Amino acid sequence: MSTTPLLQVRNLKKHFPIHRGILFKKQVGAVKAVDGLDFDVMPGETLGLVGESGCGKSTTGRLILRLIEATAGQVTFDGQDLLQLPADRMREMRKQMQIVFQNPYASLDPRMTIGDSIAEPLRVHGVGDEAAVQKRVKELLERVGLSPTYSGRYPHEFSGGQRQRIGIARALAIKPRFIVADEPVSALDVSVQAQVLNLLDDLQDEFGLTYLFIAHNLATVQHISDRVAVMYLGKMVELGTSDQLYANPKHPYTQALLSAVPEPDPTLKRERVILQGDIPSPVNPPSGCRFHTRCPVAVDRCRVEDPAFVDTGSGHMVACHHHPAVALPMVGLPGSVA
Amino acid sequence: MVLRRFLKHRLAVASTVMLVVLVLGSVIGPWFLPAYDAQDLSNTNQLVPTLAHPLGTDELGQDVLARLLYAGRISLFVGLSAAVLGVLIGTLIGAITGYFGKWIDTLGMRMTDMFLCIPLLMLLLVLSNFTRGKTLVPFIAPELQQLALIAVIIGASSWMGVARLVRGEFLSLREQEFIEASLSVGGKSAWIITRHLIPNAMAPIFVAATLQVGEAIILESGLSFLGMGIQPPVPSWGNMLSNAQQYMIATPWLAVYPGIMIFLTVVSINFIGDGLRDALDPKLKS
Numbered sequence: 001m002s003t004t005p006l007l008q009v010r011n012l013k014k015h016f017p018i019h020r021g022i023l024f025k026k027q028v029g030a031v032k033a034v035d036g037l038d039f040d041v042m043p044g045e046t047l048g049l050v051g052e053s054g055c056g057k058s059t060t061g062r063l064i065l066r067l068i069e070a071t072a073g074q075v076t077f078d079g080q081d082l083l084q085l086p087a088d089r090m091r092e093m094r095k096q097m098q099i100v101f102q103n104p105y106a107s108l109d110p111r112m113t114i115g116d117s118i119a120e121p122l123r124v125h126g127v128g129d130e131a132a133v134q135k136r137v138k139e140l141l142e143r144v145g146l147s148p149t150y151s152g153r154y155p156h157e158f159s160g161g162q163r164q165r166i167g168i169a170r171a172l173a174i175k176p177r178f179i180v181a182d183e184p185v186s187a188l189d190v191s192v193q194a195q196v197l198n199l200l201d202d203l204q205d206e207f208g209l210t211y212l213f214i215a216h217n218l219a220t221v222q223h224i225s226d227r228v229a230v231m232y233l234g235k236m237v238e239l240g241t242s243d244q245l246y247a248n249p250k251h252p253y254t255q256a257l258l259s260a261v262p263e264p265d266p267t268l269k270r271e272r273v274i275l276q277g278d279i280p281s282p283v284n285p286p287s288g289c290r291f292h293t294r295c296p297v298a299v300d301r302c303r304v305e306d307p308a309f310v311d312t313g314s315g316h317m318v319a320c321h322h323h324p325a326v327a328l329p330m331v332g333l334p335g336s337v338a
Numbered sequence: 339m340v341l342r343r344f345l346k347h348r349l350a351v352a353s354t355v356m357l358v359v360l361v362l363g364s365v366i367g368p369w370f371l372p373a374y375d376a377q378d379l380s381n382t383n384q385l386v387p388t389l390a391h392p393l394g395t396d397e398l399g400q401d402v403l404a405r406l407l408y409a410g411r412i413s414l415f416v417g418l419s420a421a422v423l424g425v426l427i428g429t430l431i432g433a434i435t436g437y438f439g440k441w442i443d444t445l446g447m448r449m450t451d452m453f454l455c456i457p458l459l460m461l462l463l464v465l466s467n468f469t470r471g472k473t474l475v476p477f478i479a480p481e482l483q484q485l486a487l488i489a490v491i492i493g494a495s496s497w498m499g500v501a502r503l504v505r506g507e508f509l510s511l512r513e514q515e516f517i518e519a520s521l522s523v524g525g526k527s528a529w530i531i532t533r534h535l536i537p538n539a540m541a542p543i544f545v546a547a548t549l550q551v552g553e554a555i556i557l558e559s560g561l562s563f564l565g566m567g568i569q570p571p572v573p574s575w576g577n578m579l580s581n582a583q584q585y586m587i588a589t590p591w592l593a594v595y596p597g598i599m600i601f602l603t604v605v606s607i608n609f610i611g612d613g614l615r616d617a618l619d620p621k622l623k624s
């Protein structure tokens with residue numbers, strides 16, 4: 001792995017405005033879906049992005065691919081500042097960065113044959129003549145484990161797992177370097193989840209792809225990710241290699257998430273942390289540390305001061321006042337149930 | 339699938355048959371009738387139906403059946419082309435406003451509202467009366483120009499409904515994930531509109547187009563009835579009705595024929611539209 005990141009994200013923010021009034025629209029607030037993200041993705045690696053539903057994972061993916069405009073921040077891909085690129089240059093960049101969508105039912109046009117859907121990226125960019133496009137479609141269908149004879153069929157004729165394979169084939173069509181996989185398996189039956197994950201893993205080795213792999217639980221990304229980032233309410237709370245994170249989770253939120261993952265080895269019994277309360281609204285996130293309303297080890301300082309996202313050693317980043325461990329050691333989590 | 343559901347709609351199927359008969363009758367029917375000379379006024383005026391003139395003759399001694407079928411050609415042609423034009427304009431404006439949204443949408447919709455408020459039809463008709471008989475386009479028969487002009491006038495004043503419909507469809511379709519998917523591979527606006535949005539909005543556009551044909555025929559008949567549409571000697575169902583009006587007491591059936599034709603055509607078209615709406619909407623179970 002090289003040391004220059006393929007993708008750099010700095011202070012990325014997305015606030016969706018909330019309007020009131022019919023005739024004269026007035027902004028009355030904003031959904032702070034993503035509120036200041038900093039991270040890098042190295043070429044060839046898989047960065048897992050994990051967090052509860054609504055914490056801003058999909059929004060992050062969309063912002064990076066510039067499918068929605070950011071409120072603030074910088075996204076640098078291969079040395080280019082994406083958010084400043086003019087539209088035509090951005091279209092060119094799309095050949096290098098693709099997305100596999102969360103919902104395989106909604107992301108394929110119901111009135112387009114799957115062959116045309118897979119060929120769309122090639123046609124949009126005018127890559128190759130019609131014969132070459134057809135050949136590539138057949139090749140891609142085969143590569144993702146579907147029969148090339150299916151290319152004339154419509155999406156409704158396929159199962160969820162098959163559709164996700166079609167979505168993957170489409171994302172691969174113009175040979176991108178980077179793929180945002182937005183919960184590619186969460187809408188699928190457990191039995192087919194592993195197949196699709198394995199396919200993504202194989203494709204990564206074969207084509208040297210870099211993934212930003214989004215999921216809402218740590219178990220899904222554990223095996224596929226080199227590093228994992230944990231998000232809570234639009235911010236990152238912890239980021240580390242899979243080993244660092246799973247063996248030594250430092251943020252109370254990560255600890256809570258991990259305690260919910262079933263442990264295959266019974267000798268390594270984890271303490272089970274049950275989070276109290278609901279996830280607060282991203283319109284009015286709690287002051288100070290956003291997690292303080294649910295944090296079992298919160299102190300007074302947490303309510304007023306937002307902890308910085310700092311390196312606690314070997315690139316293991318954490319945003320918590322307990323780290324670097326200043327005063328309170330992580331013992332006897334109150335509110336935790338053995 | 340769609341066809342099967344359409345065939346289940348009895349009224350729509352019967353209407354299709356009826357419409358085919360009407361169209362075929364108008365288009366090829368006149369060839370099978372004995373040729374008649376419009377200038378030949380030797381026939382008895384306002385004849386009751388006989389074998390030679392199954393529907394009788396009118397006040398000028400012209401064969402009513404022949405005129406009715408010729409009028410069918412004209413009325414159907416004007417209705418169809420006006421509807422096609424109106425749907426094209428409406429789709430274009432609705433597509434642009436619905437796709438781009440924001441100020442373009444506001445502008446487009448205020449414009450549509452404005453067109454709904456000003457009596458465009460009347461203004462255009464004044465213009466048409468003004469230009470009547472003048473050659474607008476060389477080498478085309480003045481009668482044909484008149485027909486085309488009426489079609490354009492009706493089309494140009496009846497696109498607003500379709501524009502609103504298409505805008506609404508586009509507004510909801512463009513939020514769908516497959517549109518974002520197209521954007522993510524680098525699809526430009528024109529590509530997204532023509533490859534994704536229009537195909538997905540086709541069903542309601544098609545239904546609207548069907549109903550629009552019926553409306554255009556009624557409008558043409560109404561205008562011709564008032565003497566502002568198609569002018570005799572070119573026959574149309576509307577001006578035949580208008581003519582017959584003067585002889586209501588002596589020969590009331592002369593008014594009945596074009597009335598029945600208009601009624602049958604428009605009713606058939608509306609039932610077909612209903613049938614299509616049901617057949618094309620996958621949310622409605624058969």
Ligand SMILES: Nc1ncnc2c1ncn2[C@@H]1O[C@H](COP(=O)(O)OP(=O)(O)OP(=O)(O)O)[C@@H](O)[C@H]1O
Pocket residue numbers: 016031032033051052053054055056057058059060102216282
């Ligand atoms: N277009 C939008 N307009 C307004 N609010 C939005 C929009 N898109 C997302 N949001 C809000 O932003 C927040 C983050 O949404 P996002 O889709 O990124 O969550 P997520 O982490 O992907 O969740 P999930 O696991 O359910 O997919 C949510 O509160 C959501 O309601």
Ligand code: SF4
Pocket residue numbers: 251252253289290291292293295296297298299302307319320321322
């Ligand atoms: S900063 Fe405070 S509230 Fe936030 S996670 Fe750490 S201890 Fe909990």
Ligand SMILES: [Mg+2]
Pocket residue numbers: 057058059102182183
């Ligand atoms: Mg999501």
